[in-house]
Amino acid sequence: MDQPIGVIDSGVGGLTVARELMRQLPKEEIIYLGDTIRCPYGPRPESEIVQFTLEMVDFLIKKQIKLLVIACNTATAFTLDLLKEKLDIPVIGVIQPGARAAIKVTKTKRVAVIGTEGTIKSQAYPKALKQISSKLSVSDLACPAFVSLVESGNYSEEKIKKVVHESLAPLKSQQGLDTLILGCTHYPIIADQIQAEMGSQVQIISSGAETAREVSTILSYQQLGYKGDRFPTHRFYTTGDPDLFKQIANQWMDDPVDSVKNVVIDQTKNK
Template identity: 60%
Template sequence: MNRPIGVIDSGVGGLTVLQEMMRQLPREKLIYLGDTKRCPYGPRSKEEVQKFTWEMVDFLLEKEIKLLVIACNTATAFTIEDLKNKLDIPVIGVINPGARAAIKATKNHHIGIIGTEGTVKSGAYPEALERINPKIHVKALACPPFVPMVERGIFAGDEAKETVEKTLKPLKSLKNLDTLILGCTHYPLLKPIIQQVVGDNVTVISSSEETARETSAVLEIEQLQNKTGYHPVHEIYSTGDMELFDKIAQQIFINGKYKELIIKSAEIEKD
């Protein structure tokens, strides 16, 4: 089935998931929508996040997508059950794949989670982890400065390092922590600095690879794979500053992958 897969995020962070999906699913056409105009979602109310998420979903449904990936942890936490109940296509979030990857990685069952205020307050990650293994010890930390910094295109340098060090300071006192989940798809863009700050003894987990693997599995189970041999050109939409969005996309998609993208502006807000 050669219909596209839809991917949504609050901004540029979900491009890290899109990149991994491009690698693992080379025959699948992907259509991505980043709501950069209203990013970040983390500080917003559950009702706002649900409204914005449905506006993104409605935009992609007009593209006749066959599967939806919510590449935003806050949107996953607040909307995935509603979306699964109301849509007639498969819906995949990033929280369960991230939890499974962390369970595989931890040696001592002490797992940290960093995310937006909304994701941390939702308790979605501890619930997902404890559902798999009730013996898991979880410490969650909200990191409000990270998403706005990434959305400005700052992934490295003195400002990024200083911000990460200051924000993650509460985790430094946790002696038993051996695994850290990046509970926001913006955070992998800061992963080298985060790894440096938490130390080499902590395994830093991004849900991107696991989410792409789950997408592949669902496509197979539902018999939705594109079995044609064509090489797709992926569509990326942004609701905000196109110049900055394009600049960040160029930083993420290297090795010729940027040439496989068509980047456009999108209007999705409804009264």
């Protein structure tokens, strides 16, 4: 089916998911919208998160997407069920794929999750993990400073190391912890520093690759995949500064991001 896959996020973090989609589904066109002007979503009340997410979805639906990926853990936690009911296209979040990936690798059954305040407060990851395996011991920790750090585009090694060290201190004393879920799609951008802080005995899990595999499976099962042969042109939109978005994207994506467009999304329709 010659229609694009839509990807939404509160900012640039969802590029970590978009990159995996492009790697695993190289013929599919991606339309990405990052709500950078209102990022982060984590500290916001649920009503705002729902409203902002619906506004982004309305924008992408007008682009005639065939499948929606909510590449934001906070938005997934609060809107996945709503959007599945509201839309007549497949909707995929990042929490269930991340939980499944963690369960595959943990040996000690001791798993930790780091995320935004909203994701941690929702308890979406512990619920998803325990639903799959009740034998797990799950701890969680909000790391709000990570999103602001990533969105700033300031990737000074010294600054990142300091913020990561201070934020993860509560997890360092946990005995037997062998798996850490990056419960925010911004966090993989600083995954190397997180890994260095936690040590090689801890397996770091990012939901991007697992989410892309789920998208691939659904496209195949529902016969929605693109059948031709092409090098697709992906489209990137942001509600914030397109130059900063492009700068960050080109530090992270495999292929150059040549154009990013600024959009003003409808802030009245879903109120």
